[in-house]
Amino acid sequence: MSSSTTKVRRPRSRWFLAAWLAPLSIVLLLAAVLAAQAIRDLPAVASFMVTYPGHSELPANAPVGLPAWLGWQHFFNAFFILLIIRTGWQVRNERRPPAYWTRRNAGRFRTKGAPQRISLTLWFHLSLDFLWALNGLIFIVLLFVTGQWMRVLPLSWDVFPNAISVAIQYLSLNWPTDNGWVNYNSLQLLSYATTIFIAAPLAILTGLRMSSAWPAKATRLNAIYPLPLARAIHFPVMLWFFFFTIIHVTLVLATGALRNLNHMFASQDNTTWFGFWIFAASLIVMIAAWFAATPLVLRAIAGLTGNVSR
Ligand code: HEM
Ligand code: HEM
Secondary structure, three states: OHHHHHHHHHHHHHHHHHHHHHHHHHHHHHHHHHHHHHHHOOHHHHHHHHHOOOOOOOOOOOOOOOOHHHHHHHHHHHHHHHHHHHHHHHHHHOOOOOOEEEEOOOHHHOOOOOOOEEEHHHHHHHHHHHHHHHHHHHHHHHHHHHOOHHHHOOOOOOHHHHHHHHHHHHHOOOOOOOOOOOOOOHHHHHHHHHHHHHHHHHHHHHHHHHOOOOOOOOHHHHHHOOHHHHHHHHHHHHHHHHHHHHHHHHHHHHOOHHHHHHHHHHOOOOOOOHHHHHHHHHHHHHHHHHHHOOHHHHHHHHOOOEEEEO
16 A cells, blocks of 8 residues: 555656756756856966966867767767667666567577567667767777877876866856867866766666676675665766767857857867768758657567567
8 A cells, every 4th residue: 555655756856856956957057057156256266277277288289179070989889878868768768668689599599598588679779789889999099099099088187177177167157168069168177077988888788787798796896896785886887978969069069159169060160060061961860769669660670680479
């Protein structure tokens, strides 16, 4: 009886919380803006901002600009992550999956035990994960081959005071005038490095731990790295990707949209509309994929590699 009451109550209390969180965060943000404006003009803070203008120096041989391959990788990353977040959320909340998928146990991939049945939603999540991780691997290799890694990996401790300086500049509504074509500001640098070198590997390591590809019989390994630990990390990593993307795209559009979009989508540093139209086309592709991914279509694709059952 009591469990059914909690079930009814839970969604309502969640909405109640959400209804409070929105105005609360606006008030907190306003307070932070007022505080930043108040401290910005204090002599100590002003001299701190002169010492740390908001970015670290790049090595002399660092590449300038964003090459076309990087734009493509960035697009595929955004394309996959959108659907990965959606399917992850569905896996978490789904009571009755639209269908189940079982790997065909034949040919080169034949195993002794019977393959595990998974929901069609988890099958889609894992297929997207594979493509996303492959795209990420190519990205990392190209970063190091081309020297682009110098632009997204912090190379000096002054990145931290510089990031504080940038935060004060943003919050006091005196936005930094860095040029991302040459060098990212330190707050940008830290958030990109966290996404590429911490969040992405964490998502893969914890995701693999939860998947049936993980060796269930590796007792010692599994004692050090238990399943509940992976579960407890995987979800917050999704939240990082979600909130990073919202803030990232907001700032891209608010700090010189045309120029920024030209950087990433057209590999050029000017303010024509070219990059914007490529970005718009990429959005249409993402929206099309979102609506095309119906159970009917997914069932047909999943049927190519396994048995799909209701
Ligand atoms: C579709 C929405 C997105 C747009 C419009 C967008 C736009 C941009 C732009 C314009 C830049 C270059 C910034 C500059 O020149 O100052 C950039 C860089 C970057 N973005 Fe995005 N982005 C999007 C989605 C994402 C997502 C979903 C992620 C990751 C989850 C991401 C991760 C990054 C990273 C890591 C960089 C730095 C890349 C490098 O220099 O190697 N972006 N983005
Ligand atoms: C190679 C990378 C990844 C693998 C192998 C993977 C694997 C998995 C697996 C096996 C589950 C099901 C867990 C269960 O049975 O309860 C799952 C759930 C989930 N995944 Fe992933 N995943 C990966 C990347 C990601 C990424 C990048 C995100 C988000 C940005 C994400 C978000 C989620 C969410 C939100 C859930 C539901 C978690 C929950 O129920 O608490 N995953 N993932």
